[in-house]
Amino acid sequence: MIGADIVFALSLRRPEALVFLVLAVPIALAYLVDPIRRRSREPFLFLWASLAAPRPWLGRLRRAGELALLLAALTLLVLAVADPGGAVLRAPARFVLLAVVPPAPGAPAGGAAASVLAGAVGRRLESVGPTDGVCVVVACAEAPRVLVPPRRGPVGEEALAALDENEGPADRTALAGLVARLAERPGGAEVHWIDPAPPAGLPATWHVHAVGAAAPSPDIAIVLARLADGALVAEATNRGPLVWRGVLRLRGQAAVRTVAALAIEPGASRRIPVELEPGETGEICVEAAATLEDWPLARASHFVPPRGRVRVLVVARGGRAPLLEILLAQLADRVDPAGSGVADSADAAALRRLERAGDPYDLAIFLEPPDPELPVAVPVLVFGGAGPLGRPREGEPARAGGVATWQRRHPLLSWVDFSPVVAEGIAPVAPAAGVEVLAEGPVGPMLLYRPGPPPRAAFPFRLERSNLALEWAFTTLLSNLIRVWGGERPELGPCAVGAPFPVPAPAGPVRVGRHGEGDVLWQGEAGEGFPFRPRRAGRFAAVTGSAVLEACFNPGGVDPAWAPPAARAAAAPVAEERGAADWRSAAALAVWIALGVLLLEWALYHRGVR
Amino acid sequence: MSPRFALLSPECMRLLDRLEIAVWETRRGRPGGSLPSTSLGLGTxxxxxxxxxxxxxxxxxxxxxxxxxxxxxxxxxxREEAGRLTLLLDRTASMASDPALESTARSVSALLAYVGLRTGYHVEVIPLPLSEEREHHGLGGFFGSGAVGELGAWIEGVEFGVPAPLFPAVRQAVAGRELGAATFLVSDLADPDAGERILRLLRAHRCQPALVQLFSPLARDPVPLGHRELLDPETGGTLRIRVTPRLRRAFLERLARFHERVRHRCRALGVRHVRLAAGQVADRAMVRRLREGGVLR
Structure with a gap:
């Protein structure tokens, strides 16, 4: 943070506890009245005087100290009960260097970019504390202009005036050299490079702000979340120093369309409801971009489940699949029996009903490979061959065998145990490009999978020529298929406070942290259990290496108490969660100990005078 | 039949009728021991x-x-040498710190005065410090059995609790005054030098001083613990002190040593010394204590 003043902000979660401060009045009165009660008539005063030297001034000071200690203890106790949100004492930045590169006068939208840049510089200057040193260096066509401020106000005006006076292309090399020399001062400097098109190779310790141009910016973040009532919202947060103006667009299986045009203040968030087309389902994506046609600056994805339970169509020869019907009946909580059915593989009219996803079926199971030309838009599970997921290996006969290995962490194979499964007539296939092999046997792939769209999975053997249907693995697999393909994301399940949490990322390294904060709480591969055990419910974000997926997996929907980090810092800066809690606990313990000591001392030495 | 005396019970007066003041030294320093003559005509x-x-x-x-x-x-x-009995009654504020001290002081004074009157002494009661009104009214003058009631009323009328130190009060009272052959100081003797100066002052008047020292049982349970402001009722001096259990024990030891010193100084100066606990009434026990102390016989 640039130019942070010394800030001490305190917020109370239970301010009504401050009422207990009125106890200070009777305590103070008791101490004022008490000396009268403590006066004793003593005929043998000369004997007492010979025992102890009188120290009246010290005695008075000690009483005042006792009263102060008691009042301080009361204050701390009340504060502990009031549950302060936390306090942050930010150290002042010693020296702030603003390196400003104004846009070239002839650049496209140069005037607008210059005004945006001027606003950025102005806000940076406003945020510099009164005790901080600040220096503004403006790149010009010739030598950079250095503005050392005696006071902040005039310097801001000078900097803005310098932007207007720029006549030619800025010399970034000269600017970088000068800033680097200025930064080599005792105590270091906090360098902010404000540039419409920042060059590569700037020192990593510098804060680079690409403002005033339509370059990809890390300052905008999007979170897609499904609320408790099922509504879908997109929340865009501006983490940058400037007002962000752009659009949110929805990209799904339907055409790309605009969600909203936004203008978000720095540090603020906007929450926009995402309206889907009737019956729209599957993976959707909301992107933030400067315009509807620009490259996305940020993106968030979400899987929209179909309405209600899954409707499954089983396609079998003769329209009979009693075993599958029994198995699907066991999944009554996920399968809609009224909307599901069994069709003959020769029934062209029935098969044409699979051309549209979700209308009327959400999932199709083919007990024998379908016609490759058959248009199918719903997720499909195929038995008896790979179909489009692979091609037969010529010259190799079908063989029998079991499943040797399988991807245990894949969502489709969660809790699936293929070890007892054996089959015969396994067709040797070579997987096509982009197809994953989820299970493999001695003769080759046993389960092929393509994420889609539409997702497909294929067993290269017939169901009736294996014991798969008799094993729990098949029921579990069907359950996973219906759950995942049907719209449920297992990673979006409930997350209790203190419980491990699965990370919703398909593959690759994942970083998990509190939403909107930079700290990484957990880092690992997707599919691993989430080892972080949060002390309270809240929003967490999982970010993949591609920076595309930023998911919010808050089990109860969007936390209504959540606020953007900048706003939260301004209202009640929250210290590190665990540290703040420990601080409160320690303070409360200290207060109780102090009160106990005072009460004990009172009971021993301050009893009433006879 | 004994005359009526409010401070003494009839039974106690009957007991006292058989006793007399023990005088073992005459004014001139000769050993005595006999009851002074009550007959007139032999004096000067x-x-x-x-x-x-x-x-x-x-x-x-x-x-x-x-x-x-x-x-x-x-x-x-x-015979004024042997026939005068002086009662110096301490009525300073320390004597008023415990009501029992005050009542015992009246009782023992009445008892001694009664015996004195019955045995022919001229009895004078001198309050310490002096009260102008009292001095004018009856100081120095009770004689004969007929004055018993009047003297009792006089003792009852003495007001205690005068905030004044004891030694200056004694010095003022005895200045220019001739004390009786039998002189009694009734006091708690809350005096920093354990009554040394007072006893020497009385001895300088060539009388037979006796100290009836009263002590309050409350002194054994001194001020409560904690930070206290102690106030000397006689001098008005204050002391801020933190009373701890250890300090209380030290105080009680000092108090015991103080009383021992009083007893020792009395013996060294030839002063009869009787200690009476506050709250004690004029009864057979008090008489026994006075007899054991050599005051009565």
């Missing part, structure tokens, strides 16, 4: 006239009166 101080009776010593016949009046009168003289 003129007391009164009475009609001449056969057998009277003709040396005391008032010839002037006979010449002027024509009737014989005999001059009566009192």
């Amino acid at each position: 101080r003129f007391e009164e006239h009475r009609r001449y009776a056969p057998g009277d010593d003709l040396r005391y016949l008032d010839w002037n009166a006979l010449g002027r009046l024509g009737e014989p009168f005999t001059k009566q003289f009192a």
Whole structure:
């Protein structure tokens, strides 16, 4: 943070506890009245005087100290009960260097970019504390202009005036050299490079702000979340120093369309409801971009489940699949029996009903490979061959065998145990490009999978020529298929406070942290259990290496108490969660100990005078 | 039949009727021990006239009166050396710190005064410090059994709780005054030098001083613990102190040593010393204590 003043902000979660401060009045009165009660008539005063030297001034000071200690203890106790949100004492930045590169006068939208840049510089200057040193260096066509401020106000005006006076292309090399020399001062400097098109190779310790141009910016973040009532919202947060103006667009299986045009203040968030087309389902994506046609600056994805339970169509020869019907009946909580059915593989009219996803079926199971030309838009599970997921290996006969290995962490194979499964007539296939092999046997792939769209999975053997249907693995697999393909994301399940949490990322390294904060709480591969055990419910974000997926997996929907980090810092800066809690606990313990000591001392030495 | 005396019960007065003040030293320093004579005519101080009776010593016949009046009168003289009893009654504020101290001081004073009157002493009660009103009213003058009731009322009327130090009060009271052969100081003796100066002052008057020291049982349970402001009721001095259990124990040890010192100084100066606990009434036990202390016999 640039130019942070010394800030001490305190917020109370239970301010009504401050009422207990009125106890200070009777305590103070008791101490004022008490000396009268403590006066004793003593005929043998000369004997007492010979025992102890009188120290009246010290005695008075000690009483005042006792009263102060008691009042301080009361204050701390009340504060502990009031549950302060936390306090942050930010150290002042010693020296702030603003390196400003104004846009070239002839650049496209140069005037607008210059005004945006001027606003950025102005806000940076406003945020510099009164005790901080600040220096503004403006790149010009010739030598950079250095503005050392005696006071902040005039310097801001000078900097803005310098932007207007720029006549030619800025010399970034000269600017970088000068800033680097200025930064080599005792105590270091906090360098902010404000540039419409920042060059590569700037020192990593510098804060680079690409403002005033339509370059990809890390300052905008999007979170897609499904609320408790099922509504879908997109929340865009501006983490940058400037007002962000752009659009949110929805990209799904339907055409790309605009969600909203936004203008978000720095540090603020906007929450926009995402309206889907009737019956729209599957993976959707909301992107933030400067315009509807620009490259996305940020993106968030979400899987929209179909309405209600899954409707499954089983396609079998003769329209009979009693075993599958029994198995699907066991999944009554996920399968809609009224909307599901069994069709003959020769029934062209029935098969044409699979051309549209979700209308009327959400999932199709083919007990024998379908016609490759058959248009199918719903997720499909195929038995008896790979179909489009692979091609037969010529010259190799079908063989029998079991499943040797399988991807245990894949969502489709969660809790699936293929070890007892054996089959015969396994067709040797070579997987096509982009197809994953989820299970493999001695003769080759046993389960092929393509994420889609539409997702497909294929067993290269017939169901009736294996014991798969008799094993729990098949029921579990069907359950996973219906759950995942049907719209449920297992990673979006409930997350209790203190419980491990699965990370919703398909593959690759994942970083998990509190939403909107930079700290990484957990880092690992997707599919691993989430080892972080949060002390309270809240929003967490999982970010993949591609920076595309930023998911919010808050089990109860969007936390209504959540606020953007900048706003939260301004209202009640929250210290590190665990540290703040420990601080409160320690303070409360200290207060109780102090009160106990005072009460004990009172009971021993301050009893009433006879 | 004993005369009525509010401070003493009839039973106690009957007991006292058989006792007398023990005097073991005369004014001139000779060892004594006998009850001083109550008969008139043997003294040097003129007391009164009475009609001449056969057998009277003709040396005391008032010839002037006979010449002027024509009737014989005999001059009566009192033996003032052995016949005066002085009661110095401490009524300073320390004596008022415990009501029991005050009542015991009245009782023992009444007891001694009663015995004195019954045995022919001229009894004077001197409050310490002096009260102008009291001094004018009756200081120095009770004599005879008929004055018992009046003296008792006088003692009852003494007001305690005067904020004044004891030694200056004694010095003021005895200045220019001739004390009786039997002089009693009734006091708690809350004095920094354990009554040393007071006893020496009394001894300087060539009397037979006796100290009836009263002590309050409350002194054994001193001020409560904690930070206290102690106030000396006589001098008005204050002391801010933190009373701890250890300090209380030290104080009680000092108090015991103080009383021991008083007893030791009394013996060294030839002062009879009797200690009476506050709250003790004039009864057989008090009489026994006074007899054991050599005050009565």
